[in-house]
């Protein structure tokens with residue numbers, strides 16, 4: 044048992060030890076597993092941490108990337124928006140106030156009111172469309188709103204040319220106070236205020252304007268002024284901005300209706316509203332600005348983006364701009380160029396039925412043409428001095444001359460004003476060109492009214508020539524005559540007489556004859572293509588005209604410049620309110636319904652005119668010579684006289700022709716007296732003016748000498764006046780032999796010889812011309828006087844002619860034998876400063892010639908050929 048017990052104990056011990064060993068093994072295994080698990084866990088945790096870090100880093104990097112992209116996009120977007128805004132609102136439309144000035148633009152721009160508040164530093168302006176686009180409604184508090192309105196108005200004014208935008212203000216609450224800073228514009232008519240009760244009238248007026256513009260300006264051709272301006276590059280109507288600053292209250296129903304019409308249709312016609320304080324429903328073309336301080340303002344076109352509004356414009360900038368605009372408007376529009384009147388191609392028109400040319404543009408931008416034809420045949424132009432009458436004539440002439448060739452149109456021009464305005468059409472010292480259509484230019488003729496008469500007589504003769512030709516061809520007017528005689532030269536004639544009242548002034552013979560001639564020309568010229576254009580500063584004072592209603596009625600084309608009186612019908616006051624450089628053209632004798640307003644281009648500018656004249660001159664037909672220029676201020680020269688140049692020694696012994704001076708005539712012509720072998724063929728020059736008397740004698744002597752071969756005539760000069768001596772000596776030097784210069788000392792030789800010759804019985808072998816200077820100072824008492832009388836009476840039949848200068852009409856009478864003596868030894872005379880009444884003894888028939896002496900003019904009469912006297916101009920320096 045013991046053994047077994049021990050055995051048992053041993054067994055148990057062995058079992059226990061075995062179990063212990065197994066347990067220890069199990070523990071060790073478990074511990075190892077634990078450690079492995081812990082290690083694994085650590086690895087997993089580390090990996091997780093590393094991964095999270097990586098993810099966070101990746102996220103960060105991506106976020107950065109997105110941020111950067113976002114920033115870049117935003118910057119590009121803001122930059123583009125700012126660039127677009129600059130383009131949409133250039134210059135005065137968008138510049139900040141501290142650097143602002145007016146910059147008129149070619150087309151309407153959007154206007155800056157502030158800046159958009161973007162989460163980006165780039166500044167993007169907040170713009171609102173206005174001119175040519177729509178209307179603006181300003182909401183919010185009045186103070187901020189006023190600044191917005193002022194800013195908008197100044198920008199709109201600054202982007203338009205002066206006068207191209209007008210403002211009407213309605214501000215019943217503050218009686219215009221809201222617009223007071225623009226008040227300087229009011230006197231120039233750029234700003235108008237409407238009183239508290241005037242809203243309905245204002246809205247009606249604006250609606251009427253829109254209707255008128257639609258009907259007459261857009262006229263179905265364009266849908267808006269913007270479109271018209273883009274197509275034609277002209278803007279015939281201003282923008283009309285109405286600012287309605289309402290305090291409170293509602294509009295009445297009719298006003299509401301008109302307002303809605305304007306909101307719908309105004310912008311196309313350039314009528315735009317800025318409304319403050321009036322509820323307006325949203326609609327197309329209406330921009331709403333919610334005015335508020337800081338970042339709380341909005342504009343409807345920017346959606347929910349907040350806007351920071353600019354402050355109002357500085358008062359100094361407003362004042363300076365308004366002053367500039369007012370001055371520019373008061374000074375009138377910039378001139379239109381003459382080129383606008385010229386056709387594409389020169390000289391393409393036929394004048395067979397009339398002459399049509401534009402004079403300028405109407406306020407609607409349409410060319411206004413005028414026609415001279417059978418009806419209306421003649422034109423009257425009136426305008427006070429400086430209103431552009433001469434300029435209008437130039438413009439008209441330029442437009443005509445470019446359309447009709449010199450074969451179709453001829454001008455005769457006469458200017459009674461002091462000055463040389465028409466001289467530019469003739470060759471001058473600096474410019475050798477001339478206007479090829481011009482056949483005659485008369486300048487400085489204000490004291491030579493006879494020149495006006497001469498022109499009218501000339502035209503009268505041309506009228507007769509045309510009427511005769513028409514009769515021969517059995518036709519009645521120019522168009523038919525031209526058809527019958529296609530190779531003939533039948534240009535339409537346009538005679539322009541500026542300041543024509545000078546010709547008709549007074550009640551003298553010149554005026555009477557001029558009116559008679561005018562009446563005939565006006566009545567019959569219409570069908571023969573002779574047209575008269577008479578211009579005057581003031582036609583109302585021309586008695587001669589208004590006393591002849593039949594004459595005036597022929598001038599059915601009337602052109603009135605600003606403030607012209609009486610030229611239109613009595614109730615037609617259109618000329619009173621004309622702006623500068625505009626004219627009323629009326630082809631129906633001034634009846635109001637026929638008024639057409641025209642803005643006349645500047646044609647006075649010499650350079651512009653010359654460009655046209657040179658073009659026409661270079662194209663002139665071969666052989667088309669320069670016009671005759673008559674300048675009353677210039678002394679003609681004998682060597683320029685065609686009559687003098689034609690003189691030459693003749694075969695046989697025809698009666699010599701004595702030239703005396705230039706006649707006042709359409710053609711350059713010399714006054715002449717023929718020294719036939721007949722009683723009375725002597726010349727007396729009468730008056731005290733030494734230089735002029737000597738000039739007449741010199742002309743007589745030189746012209747006579749030109750007709751004889753050497754030794755063909757004898758010239759004796761007897762000078763009895765100290766002052767005349769140099770003139771006599773000069774003439775003597777130029778005369779051919781045989782000749783002699785005598786003085787008081789040897790006068791008796793000459794007189795004795797000549798008296799003997801005059802009474803001799805043998806035939807005279809050659810003429811003897813005795814020129815006596817101051818014949819009234821003849822020495823030698825009665826015997827000498829008798830000898831002179833003998834020569835005067837009997838000389839001419841024996842070819843001895845006295846050309847004597849007496850210093851008074853009475854002194855000549857004494858030389859002839861006293862008051863009772865006959866005056867017929869003096870068959871021709873030239874009177875200088877001698878009054879008409881003193882000339883009656885030498886003037887056959889009743890009465891005395893009408894003669895009021897004037898410097899360097901003389902009156903010529905030759906009883907053998909003249910019915911009346913003629914005014915002549917002594918030739919100046921030979």
Ligand SMILES: Nc1ncnc2c1ncn2[C@@H]1O[C@H](COP(=O)(O)OP(=O)(O)OP(=O)(O)O)[C@@H](O)[C@H]1O
Nearest residue numbers: 378427428429430431432433434624643644645647
């Ligand atoms: N349409 C125009 N555009 C620009 N300037 C003009 C125009 N018409 C006239 N002028 C200018 O006005 C001034 C006066 O014009 P113009 O000489 O034609 O007037 P007028 O009525 O003939 O005056 P006057 O009888 O005193 O000569 C000139 O300097 C001329 O250049």
